[in-house]
Amino acid sequence: MNTVSRRLARFHGMLYISPWMIGFLLLTAYPFFSAIAYSFTNFDLFSLRFVGLRNYIKIFTNDVLFVKSLSVTLRYTVIAVPGKLAIAMILALLLNRTKRFTGFYRTVFYLPSILGGSVALSILWRFLFRPDGLVNSLLAVFSIQAVNWLGDPRIALYSIVLLPLWQLGAPMVLFLAGLKTIPQSLYESAAMDGARRARVFLNITLPMLSPIILFNLVMQTIVILQLFTPAFITTQGGPAHATYLYSLMLYDTAFRDFKMGYASALSWVLFSVILLFTFVLFRSSRYWTYYEQ
């Protein structure tokens, strides 16, 4: 009896995390690995044949939309990630200095993030950026000519880049936490040396924050490379594929064309791209992050 209950006790922990484990195995691990297998087939939900590397060969040699959507996604990421982090940092710096209503301000700036990649938000975007929408109405006040934000292929991508920019709650809170850990003594000695504000920021704040910057950079890059909702709801990838984000192409391949095998291969390529980005960021970080130890 005793040994049995002791043996059971060993599984107590497992029992507690089992809901997560089951979810993870069934909904994450299984699809993740089965996608590798599918990526070597021409699975279309109805029939399945092994095609070797043919899917991957086509992706890299003969798929115009792959090139197009990858380039759209990279451009999107290169603008959205630094943009989002810059704004998050500026807000964190400001919040760090506010003495009153800090809780209120923090909540207000965190709020958009709770809305998540929500559909409602993207629909709101569509209305804001219509030719007769709020943005153009505001511009008209300053006698600026109306812009076709979502219909012009040269502009549409930049209009939807703005969508994730204001959902910066998570990086902002991390920056804020990072700012709080910077020892006050550093600032005091800088003040005694007569350092100017910009100097203090560049030589103290930024280096001390660099590990947090790295973390935010990696996390946000991972999120934004996989972004789907803004393009799907706001522009449906158009006009003329100007906002055809990678995950949207993935969705079309899988659920419009039902080329599940090919879509699996595409998703593994995306995974590799994300891995590559993460790797490069980590490798480069040794030259620009600062740890006190």
Added chain:
Amino acid sequence: LRVSWWGGDSRHQATLDAIEIFESKYPNISIEAEYSGFDGYYQKLVTQLVAKTAPDVFQSDQGWTVEFFNRGDVFLPLEQYASVIDLSTFEDQLLNSYCRMGGHTVVVPLGFNGTVLLYNKDLLAKYGVSGSTEWTWEDMIALGRRIHADNPDAYLFTDITDGYIRFVLKPYLEQVTNRIAVTDDYSVGFSQREMAGVFSFIKELFDSGTAEPYERSVLYKVSVIDNPAWIAGNIGSTLIFLSTIARDTAGLPFEVGVGRLPIRGGAPTTGQESGPSLMFAGYANTAHPKEAAQFINFFVNDPDSILALGTVRSVPANQPALDILNNAGKVDALMASGASISAASMGFPNGALEMNPSVHSIFVQAMEQVIYGQLTPDKAAANLIADLQERLAEMKP
């Protein structure tokens, strides 16, 4: 019994009303309605068919019938339930052309659909056009130039992206080639030169100021009723399906009329997309086949259902139902005249592959590249053919 369909608000409400009547007449059957817009409906349905969880009765498109039938195990053979479903109210020829596969009736048409030109009477009257709008495409461009030159904010025409494909590109092409764009043997039904001609025409529609700039109309994907320029009365006309006429004219501050779609001089066919487009099908793996058939029968044959539904799926495809509506004065003048105009200028039935979303997207891509000036009509036509051939080869069973 699960029943699914797509549509706009007016169709949803009318269908829900009909279902309520059904439930009160057949208290032993309860209906679970699953309805949505058209976006994603096909994707969801196919996924459900694969997972064998499709609704017992589902709305299907005429263009999907062959595709689903070839996949097998999709459709309930309705004759087997002749005790509860009466198909004799439909003409035999209609059933043969659109509804029978492998010797069975697999789908039941819910309405007879067609393409009509919907025009703003007030605006056109200003330019001396009243009554007849039997245009050729060339007439259209001439008038379009005149309107736009007179008022830079006004255009003769606009449409949603899908409309440009189905009501401009396809009819124009068929009026040239006299056959459908993608034939049922998985091949392309036009030459590069023919398609380049169509693209040049579409380009001219925009270049001449006849059509509202595409970068504006592209924003309103579902219906022209979302387009502020149309609502404001700055657009002379659009091409639509008869079945969406209620939605596309709801609350307009100007008078509208319907006319025939434009036809090239000397064209051998109108290329008009017409015929019974929306269908109900019973699902092959349903646990309640008899009840499913009973519901479909009620939907198309029961006078109370017919009156509740009105013309939310266009005019009924069976004469008795149409008579019931006419007698009750439930077919409005616009719908009635649209139906007769469309019936007088019918084109080919849709091919089995033309409505495939993946094929459709290839057309959209090529057309947009021409409109946005990214490719010449000739190059876009060449790409279109190559892309279609590749995709069709993949789809071929």
